[in-house]
Amino acid sequence: NMLLRGIRLLSTSASKSAFVFDIDGVLIRGNKPIPQAKTALELLNKEKVPFLLLTNGGGVTEKKRAEFLSDKLGVELSANQLVQSHTPLQILGEKHAYDRILVVGGVNDEARKCALEYGFQDVIIPMDIVKQNPSVSPHHRYTVEQLSKYTREVDLLKPIEAIAVFNDPRDMGTDIQVTLDLLNSAGGLIGTQRKVPTVHRSTPLIPIIFSNDDFIWANDYPIPRFGQGAFRMVVESLYKKINNCSEMDSLILGKPYAIQYDYAKKALAKWHVELTSKHGNGHVHSSGAFAQEINNPTNLQFNRIYMVGDNPASDIKGANDNGWESMLVRTGVYNNEPLGSLVALPSAGVHDDVLEAVKYGLNQ
Ligand code: G3P
Ligand code: MG
The missing domain is CATH 3.40.50.1000 (HAD superfamily/HAD-like)
Structure with missing residues (x-):
């Protein structure tokens, strides 16, 4: 009927x-x-x-x-x-693709919680590094309370194998510094510096994954705001300056990518x-x-x-x-x-x- x-x-x-x-x-x-x-x-x-x-x-x-x-x-x-x-990073987490990663971006330690939930075993955030040695980022913006509440005691002699940018940085100055330190480190160790390579200058010492490349996005401010894509541009241009090259290898997730x-x-x-x-x-x-x-x-x-x-x-x-x-x-x-x-x-x-x-x- x-x-x-x-x-x-x-x-x-x-x-x-x-x-x-x-x-x-x-x-x-x-x-x-x-x-x-x-x-x-x-x-x-x-x-x-x-x-x-x-x-x-x-x-x-x-x-x-x-x-x-x-x-x-x-x-x-x-x-x-x-x-x-960053949801597709769950695939890497489940596979235990890296032993230790640095997760950048997000409020307090929320992004770390998320990475651990995905299956990553050992997750460091820039705040952990600042807590151990604040001189790593002399003008950092973290409060004493944040540094005690959201950090973990970590052995910095164990190398970091990759960087995953989960969200827009909250303390952009610290995140720029720590990220570039690691991309140019000797063996993924904080506080070390590689020799500028003569070949493959565009390849950072450890891989970096940006979870999106939005140059701008819309919050409740009348004009669009800078997003993670703007952070990527800053990181990339400093990397190129340091290594005297014209590109920086990275993996970028998010829309508009397949x-x-x-x-x-x-x-x-x-x-x-x-x-x-x-x-x-x-x-x-x-x-x-x-x-x-x-x-x-x-x-x-x-x-x-x-x-x-x-x-x-x-x-x-x-x-x-x-x-x-x-x-x-x-x-x-x-x-x-x-x-x-x-x-x-x-x-x-x-x-x-x-x-x-x-x-x-x-x-x-
Ligand atoms: O950080 C938020 C942003 O870059 C865009 O979010 O929901 O417009 O894809 P959305
Ligand atoms: Mg949108």
Whole structure:
């Protein structure tokens, strides 16, 4: 009958499209929610359309961020719906790719907690090094309280094997100094200096991973603010100066790069299965089919994935490059510049806000 047909149509179309939202400039700005965000997400929940949040932000665990956002937006979000800039590093953590790493960025020791949760065994933050010898960064900005509360006693004679920048530095001066010290160290040891190499000058002594390359991002200030990409530029230009070379090798994650979109696609497929089995029998982890689909999420292809973002250089470019549909909103970085001047054109249009974008997508 008509009713059944209607339901079938709805569930077919619902299972075939999915939404992915950027966070800063789309759902929130600073600590303030964007007014239309709650209704937009509730609408998708009502229609049972799966969605994920894909942000270049981070510095805390996915669980903590999901709790913060659930509270701010007034919509229940799962940690499994969140891909932050550093979330793919979980793969390296689980593999125990490095023995000891330096994690840069984020508030206090939150990023360390996150790295430990990913499976990294021995995680140092710049504050630990400052605590042991404040002269490493003579003008550091840490308080006595921070230095006692968030640091760990670490043996600095054990080498650091890699640097992972999880989020924007809070004490940029210290992070620049410690990062460059290590990139130019002898054997990854703090307080040592390698001889400037004659070949492979562009290769730092230990690898550095930047979790995003956002030059700017939108908080609650009227003009966009510098992001981690600006930190990368500073590190890189000092590295080039020190080593008298024209490049610095590094790995960059985050939007607009394929690695992030691939990761998010798998996360979305897993979330879709979790969502479907929740609605089905309430036993999310008990079904064999669930486990099978989780391990082979490519079986779950969406016809369309809509990326709703505010930054043409990250959200929109990445979506376009990876075969997703892109929608640009006016609530963040994008400031009504002529479309022709943008790095990437949104394939599914420009919308006033996230709610307009969701309504548009649902009607396609
Ligand atoms: O640090 C936050 C930032 O660079 C951008 O976050 O959510 O707009 O990708 P988002
Ligand atoms: Mg944004």
